[in-house]
Amino acid sequence: MPPEDRPLRADAERNRRRLLEAAQAVFCERGLDAGVAEIAQRAGVGRGTLFRNFPTKQDLIAAIVVERMREAADHGRTLLDASDAAAAMFGFLDEMVGRQQLDRALFDAVADTWLANDEIRAAHAEVIGVLDELLRRAQESGDVRADVGAVDVLMLLKGVCEAASAFAQVDPAMVTRHLDLVRASLAAPAATPLRGRPPTLADVERGLPKPPATRAAS
Amino acid sequence: MPPEDRPLRADAERNRRRLLEAAQAVFCERGLDAGVAEIAQRAGVGRGTLFRNFPTKQDLIAAIVVERMREAADHGRTLLDASDAAAAMFGFLDEMVGRQQLDRALFDAVADTWLANDEIRAAHAEVIGVLDELLRRAQESGDVRADVGAVDVLMLLKGVCEAASAFAQVDPAMVTRHLDLVRASLAAPAATPLRGRPPTLADVERGLPKPPATRAAS
DNA sequence: ACCTGAACACCGTTCAAGT
């Protein structure tokens, strides 16, 4: 195992890239149940090489998810200085839903892998950070109710994604419609206040899925 | 294979019951990844018997999900003559979220199995039918916006369930809060109308997951 | 008519041998 940050040997680096690309394509076409054998073959490497780069299939999936989340966060940052703050935030939500419809298999995985993986955790925090700023601006503009937090909005978004991946590919209009409902729930002024306090990132990270359950238990 | 409706032999019927109970318990404790071996053992039968009753592990899961959906529909019907129609509908939504939190593994499965299975399809239609009536009454009472349909509401509900199973077991207040947001999105009068038309049951059933992909393809 | 468990197929993962 090479020290943490030393750059990979040129061919190794290339293999890693190829594996990520192949995995992305295969998962997109065949779903997450696609075998690692196909991915390795498509990347032109042996199965062993796959597991050298990604100790587990889950890690391979996680690596792709992280890439996507980072892209989303980047896009969100470009919206930070838009004139219409509320439109910017909803545009961000739109984008994220669209992204997940491209290859829904990947985002299905987030539910499983979720925050068990450190890199996903970091990327996730990054997305929440951007959304938090977009939301704050929209609230300051008076178009979005003041008693919601970024995690609230992300929960709603996850709901839209879920519904979208369930059956909205038939008709993208359904996604638009569902987003309209989310917009309505976030509109200011709020008719009745929300109970409880806005969940924090810490709340989310505390609610981890059951521990990895390593087969080592006696 | 016995003719469709002939009652099973007494011991066979008992084995079927035991399998369902064992499966429910095991899935609840260990999640859907639990092995069929453990289920068969817990039920006190051989693995072959399991597959005689449920041709595939998915079918076993589906059978449990169908049971739960039927229970939910039954409960919904008891709410049909409540005095406060809106409260009745939201009570129904509450119940369904609570149910899915009991053993979330099962409802996670609905996303996979979803409408691929005929029995699930029927039970699903039943739930939508009840929800449709609850909704209609709530709309007539003037407390719920008129431009949403039962499928819209079910989509929102699925979002809540998703969010709940992701991290709400830490604090049930989060679910309450999310339901408050759903309530806000459904409140009458609607500030801005929804785009598109309410999705129908047919729309949902058209949006099936990729075909079973039987390994028979040449 | 139904039950059983050994055997099979499939797929994620490891590792000894190579370069």
Place this chain on the structure above:
DNA sequence: ACCTGAACACCGTTCAAGT
């Protein structure tokens, strides 16, 4: 330092033999 593919382990599913 990295690659490879045969071998292993695990688990869903089948089926020949039993009652």
